[in-house]
Amino acid sequence: MAGVATLRKPRAEPRAARTRSAGRLGPKVRRNLSAHGFLIGAVLCFTFFSWYPIVREVIMSFQKAVLGGGYAWAGWTNYIRIFRDPTFWLAWRNTLEFTVLALVFGYAAPFFVALLLNELRHARGYLRILVYLPVMLPPASALLLFAYFYNPQYGLFDEILRLVHLPASQWVFQPGSGFISVAMVSVVIASTWMNMGAATLIYLAALQNIPGELYEAAELDGAGLWRRIRHVTIPQTRLILLMLLMLQIVATMQMFVESFVLTNGGGGVGDNTLSVVMLIYQYAFAMSGASNYNSASALGVMLMLVLAVFSGGFLWATRERR
Amino acid sequence: MSRQLYQLAGFRKGAAVIAVACLGLGAAACSSSSSAPSSGGTGNVTVSVDCAPPAAENPVQHKEWVEDVTTFEKANPNITIDSVYNYPCEVPATFTAMLRAGTEPDVFYSYFTDLPQVLLAGQAADITQYVNSKTVPTLNDIVPSSMKAVTAGTTIYGLPTVNYTQGLIYNRSLFSQAGLNPNDPPTTWAQVETDATAIAKLGHGIEGWGDYSAGNNGGWHFSSYMDALGGSMVNNNATPPTANFDNSDGMAILEALHTLRFTDHAMSATQGLAWGTLQQQFAAGKLGMYIAAPDDIYNVIVPTDKGNVNDIGMGPLPSLTGTPAGSLSGGNDYIFAKHDTPAQIEAGIKWIDFEDLTPGLGQFNFARMKADGLPVGFPEPELFDGAAGAAINALRAKYATINTSYYAPFVNANEAGDGEPTDAQAVYKTLDPVMLAVLTEPNVNMSDLLKTAAANVNTILANSAG
Numbered sequence: 001m002a003g004v005a006t007l008r009k010p011r012a013e014p015r016a017a018r019t020r021s022a023g024r025l026g027p028k029v030r031r032n033l034s035a036h037g038f039l040i041g042a043v044l045c046f047t048f049f050s051w052y053p054i055v056r057e058v059i060m061s062f063q064k065a066v067l068g069g070g071y072a073w074a075g076w077t078n079y080i081r082i083f084r085d086p087t088f089w090l091a092w093r094n095t096l097e098f099t100v101l102a103l104v105f106g107y108a109a110p111f112f113v114a115l116l117l118n119e120l121r122h123a124r125g126y127l128r129i130l131v132y133l134p135v136m137l138p139p140a141s142a143l144l145l146f147a148y149f150y151n152p153q154y155g156l157f158d159e160i161l162r163l164v165h166l167p168a169s170q171w172v173f174q175p176g177s178g179f180i181s182v183a184m185v186s187v188v189i190a191s192t193w194m195n196m197g198a199a200t201l202i203y204l205a206a207l208q209n210i211p212g213e214l215y216e217a218a219e220l221d222g223a224g225l226w227r228r229i230r231h232v233t234i235p236q237t238r239l240i241l242l243m244l245l246m247l248q249i250v251a252t253m254q255m256f257v258e259s260f261v262l263t264n265g266g267g268g269v270g271d272n273t274l275s276v277v278m279l280i281y282q283y284a285f286a287m288s289g290a291s292n293y294n295s296a297s298a299l300g301v302m303l304m305l306v307l308a309v310f311s312g313g314f315l316w317a318t319r320e321r322r
Numbered sequence: 323m324s325r326q327l328y329q330l331a332g333f334r335k336g337a338a339v340i341a342v343a344c345l346g347l348g349a350a351a352c353s354s355s356s357s358a359p360s361s362g363g364t365g366n367v368t369v370s371v372d373c374a375p376p377a378a379e380n381p382v383q384h385k386e387w388v389e390d391v392t393t394f395e396k397a398n399p400n401i402t403i404d405s406v407y408n409y410p411c412e413v414p415a416t417f418t419a420m421l422r423a424g425t426e427p428d429v430f431y432s433y434f435t436d437l438p439q440v441l442l443a444g445q446a447a448d449i450t451q452y453v454n455s456k457t458v459p460t461l462n463d464i465v466p467s468s469m470k471a472v473t474a475g476t477t478i479y480g481l482p483t484v485n486y487t488q489g490l491i492y493n494r495s496l497f498s499q500a501g502l503n504p505n506d507p508p509t510t511w512a513q514v515e516t517d518a519t520a521i522a523k524l525g526h527g528i529e530g531w532g533d534y535s536a537g538n539n540g541g542w543h544f545s546s547y548m549d550a551l552g553g554s555m556v557n558n559n560a561t562p563p564t565a566n567f568d569n570s571d572g573m574a575i576l577e578a579l580h581t582l583r584f585t586d587h588a589m590s591a592t593q594g595l596a597w598g599t600l601q602q603q604f605a606a607g608k609l610g611m612y613i614a615a616p617d618d619i620y621n622v623i624v625p626t627d628k629g630n631v632n633d634i635g636m637g638p639l640p641s642l643t644g645t646p647a648g649s650l651s652g653g654n655d656y657i658f659a660k661h662d663t664p665a666q667i668e669a670g671i672k673w674i675d676f677e678d679l680t681p682g683l684g685q686f687n688f689a690r691m692k693a694d695g696l697p698v699g700f701p702e703p704e705l706f707d708g709a710a711g712a713a714i715n716a717l718r719a720k721y722a723t724i725n726t727s728y729y730a731p732f733v734n735a736n737e738a739g740d741g742e743p744t745d746a747q748a749v750y751k752t753l754d755p756v757m758l759a760v761l762t763e764p765n766v767n768m769s770d771l772l773k774t775a776a777a778n779v780n781t782i783l784a785n786s787a788g
Binding site for chain 2: 065066067068069070081084085086087151152153170172173174175263264265266267268269270271281282284285286287292293
């Protein structure tokens with residue numbers, strides 16, 4: 001009998017295990033049904049509007065158009081052509097210049113504005129709206145406004161310079177190819193004005209999450225304003241600061257609309273504000289015939305790789321160490 | 323940092339990498355698809371036609387278009403014209419994207435320079451067998467250079483509807499105010515300088531000369547200046563073709579413009595201008611001269627920018643000798659889409675013949691244009707020779723509402739049209755920075771500019787050939 005019992009027992013156990021497993025799976029699926037529903041929507045969106053274009057673009061960068069429609073394999077030809085284009089290196093240099101300048105202006109300015117707003121006791125809400133207002137303007141409208149400000153004949157900025165007896169400037173059309181050119185600084189000023197509101201609000205939210213006790217303790221220890229910022233504010237907002245730094249670098253490396261609108265699509269005198277993304281646009285659209293989507297795709301892939309390597313490196317270097 | 327925050331940071335890292343990967347790419351590639359043929363099974367056919375004038379921008383032209391569609395459909399009850407309203411008729415970026423997506427209308431508008439990219443995209447239908455003197459009675463009178471623009475080898479892909487050469491558009495009223503003879507426009511660059519300086523001295527924001535340096539328009543004008551001096555932008559005899567503007571003609575043009583800007587102070591301090599800006603300035607009476615084709619006057623300056631047609635005259639392009647050797651010539655056409663059915667091609671040809679290629683009808687219905695208050699009498703398009711050309715010129719003269727003698731200096735110069743250069747838009751794009759530098763830098767090195775631009779164009783042409 002014992003032998004029979006021994007033989008029967010193993011048969012019975014898997015059945016019980018299957019029953020228990022099925023019993024757990026049903027409620028689990030039901031419990032997460034809405035989550036899976038939401039997930040499917042997001043996954044479909046990413047698939048069609050992000051991942052598919054990425055894959056397609058990588059493929060296109062290795063193809064060339066053939067007469068009569070369709071594409072043929074082109075190997076590295078598109079990449080080689082881009083490397084031979086003299087404006088390729090200029091565009092990268094300009095993009096780097098914009099990124100550096102945009103960090104100096106666009107990264108630091110919102111943080112200090114947020115600090116200021118955080119310290120205010122009155123009219124904070126009103127000022128918050130004022131700071132955020134430019135973000136609500138469509139970028140093209142905001143930039144056309146700056147194009148008017150920069151106009152050398154009737155623009156506001158030259159009018160101010162003339163009032164204080166300083167030589168007028170051509171701003172975005174000012175010749176000059178130095179690393180910090182007047183033209184690029186003009187583009188950065190417009191860009192910072194347009195975009196700093198969003199970053200300011202994020203900083204402000206982070207600042208307001210810092211427990212007041214930390215500041216009180218610091219004050220009791222005799223810490224002044226700078227030391228409170230250095231030892232309380234910055235460590236407490238480190239995560240936000242680092243994340244925004246990375247996102248800002250990624251965004252500024254893709255500068256396009258600022259220079260495009262301010263220079264009428266030209267890229268400035270001597271292409272001194274031509275960015276990598278503007279060059280992608282020119283390859284794809286402005287030079288019909290000779291250049292094409294494939295060269296534009298190749299440059300897009302290169303920019304993606306640079307940004308992906310940068311982001312990966314940045315996240316690795318700034319990871320929390322225990 | 324709390325553990326929750328750290329986990330959140332980890333999540334954000336993943337999200338950030340995805341976001342970065344997405345952000346790093348530019349335009350998404352569009353899948354190719356063509357619209358389904360719209361011809362009915364009962365002999366009825368619907369054909370979509372590009373470049374119908376929208377009511378908002380061009381109310382009078384819109385009214386005339388609608389009238390023509392009604393008349394045409396009444397005469398051809400089996401054909402329905404599906405008008406595609408757009409202004410301007412072509413935006414290059416959209417046009418290129420449309421070709422890549424294969425979503426163009428059945429009969430679509432294009433510039434003469436577009437045919438290579440249309441063929442490369444495989445979006446043009448071969449209509450050779452449908453085009454003959456029966457379907458297009460004026461076919462043999464169409465000037466060869468315009469037919470060439472819609473033909474590759476012996477295959478016809480479309481029909482031309484407008485052609486042009488450029489000349490000097492000038493404000494006769496400002497000439498008079500500046501003490502100049504409005505019947506004697508300048509013909510040399512030296513005369514341009516003298517006249518432009520005199521006009522600029524009128525003050526009140528009035529400039530003597532205007533030019534483009536953005537949107538590929540600067541290079542476009544530079545090419546026309548080269549043609550007037552007897553040169554050509556690209557040497558097509560070389561293999562691969564090479565840039566042909568880094569020479570004394572190119573230098574003469576740049577020096578003339580630089581002098582106008584910085585020595586004569588006859589040009590605006592606002593530069594980096596693209597198409598559309600000079601027309602506004604001219605219509606407002608703030609610009610003395612610039613170069614353009616006559617359609618700038620009857621399509622833009624008068625109807626859109628509300629300029630006074632009685633103040634406008636035209637002369638030849640400026641040259642060094644006073645006699646322009648030629649002019650950049652161009653134009654536009656209708657190309658038939660690859661996805662068209664034979665019935666749509668036949669219907670499309672019938673429509674274009676009615677609207678654009680028949681004396682007295684459509685765009686050549688000068689009697690109606692006069693009745694509608696549109697200016698009549700401009701020397702453009704000059705699409706025909708022979709009997710058709712003579713008939714159109716007779717009708718134009720009969721219904722002229724403008725003083726055609728104001729255009730006599732331009733007409734009498736009889737500039738030879740030089741087609742646009744190989745890879746025209748890329749060449750123009752490369753010359754835009756040259757024009758911009760000359761018009762913004764007082765101490766510019768023009769020789770270096772031309773050398774660099776020529777090297778860049780050579781790279782483009784070599785790539786194109788490869």
